[in-house]
Amino acid sequence: MKKVVKFGGSSLASAEQFKKVGYIIRQDDTRRYVVPSAPGKRFAGDTKVTDMLYSCYLLALREEEEQEEEFEALLQAIKERYDEIISGLGLHLDLEPEFRVIRENFSRKIGRDYAASRGEYLNGLVMAEYLGYEFIDAAEVIFFKESGNFDARKTNRVLSERLSSCERAVIPGFYGALPNGKIKTFSRGGSDVTGSIVAKAVHADLYENWTDVSGFLVADPGIVKNPKAIDVITYRELRELSYMGATVLHEDAIFPVRGEGIPINIRNTNAPEDKGTLIVEATCRTPRFTITGIAGKRDFASITIEKAMMNGQVGFCHKVLGVFAENDISIEHMPSGIDTLTVFVHQDEFEEKEQKVIAGIHRAVEPDLVELESDLALIAVVGRGMKATRGTSGRIFSALAHANVNVKMIDQGSSELNIIIGVRNHDFDAAIRAIYDIFVTTQI
Numbered sequence: 001m002k003k004v005v006k007f008g009g010s011s012l013a014s015a016e017q018f019k020k021v022g023y024i025i026r027q028d029d030t031r032r033y034v035v036p037s038a039p040g041k042r043f044a045g046d047t048k049v050t051d052m053l054y055s056c057y058l059l060a061l062r063e064e065e066e067q068e069e070e071f072e073a074l075l076q077a078i079k080e081r082y083d084e085i086i087s088g089l090g091l092h093l094d095l096e097p098e099f100r101v102i103r104e105n106f107s108r109k110i111g112r113d114y115a116a117s118r119g120e121y122l123n124g125l126v127m128a129e130y131l132g133y134e135f136i137d138a139a140e141v142i143f144f145k146e147s148g149n150f151d152a153r154k155t156n157r158v159l160s161e162r163l164s165s166c167e168r169a170v171i172p173g174f175y176g177a178l179p180n181g182k183i184k185t186f187s188r189g190g191s192d193v194t195g196s197i198v199a200k201a202v203h204a205d206l207y208e209n210w211t212d213v214s215g216f217l218v219a220d221p222g223i224v225k226n227p228k229a230i231d232v233i234t235y236r237e238l239r240e241l242s243y244m245g246a247t248v249l250h251e252d253a254i255f256p257v258r259g260e261g262i263p264i265n266i267r268n269t270n271a272p273e274d275k276g277t278l279i280v281e282a283t284c285r286t287p288r289f290t291i292t293g294i295a296g297k298r299d300f301a302s303i304t305i306e307k308a309m310m311n312g313q314v315g316f317c318h319k320v321l322g323v324f325a326e327n328d329i330s331i332e333h334m335p336s337g338i339d340t341l342t343v344f345v346h347q348d349e350f351e352e353k354e355q356k357v358i359a360g361i362h363r364a365v366e367p368d369l370v371e372l373e374s375d376l377a378l379i380a381v382v383g384r385g386m387k388a389t390r391g392t393s394g395r396i397f398s399a400l401a402h403a404n405v406n407v408k409m410i411d412q413g414s415s416e417l418n419i420i421i422g423v424r425n426h427d428f429d430a431a432i433r434a435i436y437d438i439f440v441t442t443q444i
C-alpha cells in the first residue's frame with residue numbers, strides 16, 4: 001500500500017501546523033511520498049509566502065536604489081517565516097546559504113516562476129529534514145516542454161524511475177523545469193497537480209490532499225455558512241466544480257490520477273478524524289442531495305447576436321466562433337435560441353477587443369442586432385443525481401425568484417451533469433445561497 005500526501009499552504013503555515021502534519025504522516029506508514037506547498041496564511045489578512053516572493057521579485061526587477069532596502073527587508077521577512085518554523089520544530093537547519101543563492105538569482109533576474117517556486121523548494125527542505133525523508137528537487141523530476149506545456153510522458157518516465165528506488169521522499173509542489181533547465185510553475189494552486197503526478201508515477205493506492213476544510217463542500221464556505229461536506233464525488237463532477245471556481249482542488253489535478261483510477265481523498269489537517277471527500281471514477285452510492293455541489297465565477301461579458309432565421313443558415317455558429325478565435329478570445333459558454341446566439345467570455349479578455357469583435361461579427365454574419373452585457377457571473381449546479389430527478393431547473397428558477405435574483409440565462413449541459421446559470425455579479429452570493437437552501441437546507 002502506497003499513499004501520496006499533498007499538504008496545502010494552510011497546513012504548513014507555521015510550526016504548529018507542521019506538527020499536525022508530522023503527526024498525520026507518522027500515524028500511517030503508507031504515507032510515503034509527501035508533496036508540500038509553500039507556507040500559507042497563518043491568520044486572516046496574513047500573506048502567503050508565494051505572494052511575498054512575487055512581490056520580492058518585482059522589487060528585484062526595479063533598479064532604483066531605494067527599492068534595494070525594501071527588497072532586502074522583504075527577503076528577510078520571507079526567511080523569518082521559515083526560521084520561525086525551523087526553530088518551532090527544534091530543527092538544526094540553516095537556510096542562509098539557500099537565501100544567498102536566491103538573492104543572487106533574483107539580482108540576475110532569473111524569472112518570476114523561479115522566484116515563486118522557492119516557496120515550495122524551501123518548505124520541501126524543511127519538511128524532509130523534519131520527517132527524515134529524502135528530498136527530491138521537483139526541477140529534476142517534473143518537466144515542461146519548450147512550449148510551456150507540461151511534459152507528461154518525460155515526467156512519468158523519470159519520476160517513476162527515480163521513486164522506484166526511493167522508499168520515502170519529499171517532492172516540493174508547484175514547479176518543474178523547462179528543457180533548458182529554467183524553472184517553470186503550474187498556475188496558482190498547482191501543488192495539487194504535482195501531487196497527482198506523483199501519485200500516478202508511483203501507482204499509488206490513494207492520493208490524499210490535505211487542506212483546511214473537511215472535504216469538498218457543497219458550496220464555498222466563504223459564501224454559505226457551514227456548508228455540508230460531500231462524501232463521494234466523481235472525477236467528472238469535481239472537474240465541473242473546480243473549473244467553475246471551487247478552489248479547494250486545482251482544476252487540472254484530476255487528469256494524472258483519473259487515467260489510473262487512483263482515488264483522491266480531500267482531508268482536513270485540523271480535523272484528521274474526519275473522513276473528508278472521496279473523489280472516484282464511478283460510484284453506486286446515491287448522492288445525499290439531488291445536487292452534489294455549486295460553484296461559480298464572476299466577471300463575464302455576454303455578446304448576444306440576433307438574426308432572423310439564423311437557425312436555417314448552415315455554418316452560422318462556425319462563422320461567429322471564427323471571429324472569437326481570430327481575436328484569441330476563449331469562449332466559456334454558448335446558449336442559443338431560434339434567432340439568437342449568446343456567447344459568454346471572460347470580461348478582462350474581451351474588453352480591449354470588443355469593437356474589433358463586433359466589427360468581425362458584422363462582416364461574418366450580417367446580424368440584425370448585436371448586444372453586449374457585462375458584469376455577469378456564471379454559476380454551475382452539478383450533480384450526477386440530477387439526471388434521475390425531474391424538475392431540477394424549475395426548483396432553481398423558483399429559488400432564485402424568491403431570492404429576488406434576476407436570471408439572465410439558464411442552460412443544461414449536454415452531459416445532464418450540470419446546469420449553468422447566468423446572473424449579475426452583484427447577485428452572485430445571494431444566488432448561490434438560494435440554490436444551496438432549496439437543495440440542501442430544506443432537505444435536512
Ligand SMILES: Nc1ncnc2c1ncn2[C@@H]1O[C@H](COP(=O)(O)OP(=O)(O)O)[C@@H](O)[C@H]1O
Pocket residue numbers: 007008009010011037040189210211212213215216217218219220221222245246247248249293
Ligand atoms: N466547494 C468548496 N469546498 C471546500 N472548500 C472550498 C470550496 N470552495 C472554495 N473553498 C475554499 O478552498 C479553501 C481550500 O483551498 P486552498 O486555499 O487552496 O487550500 P490549501 O492552502 O490547503 O491548498 C478552503 O479553505 C475554502 O475556503
Ligand SMILES: N[C@@H](CC(=O)OP(=O)(O)O)C(=O)O
Pocket residue numbers: 007008009010037038040048050051119173174187188189190191192
Ligand atoms: N504556493 C502556490 C501553489 C499551491 O498549490 O499552493 P496551495 O496548496 O497553498 O494552494 C500558490 O500559492 O499558488
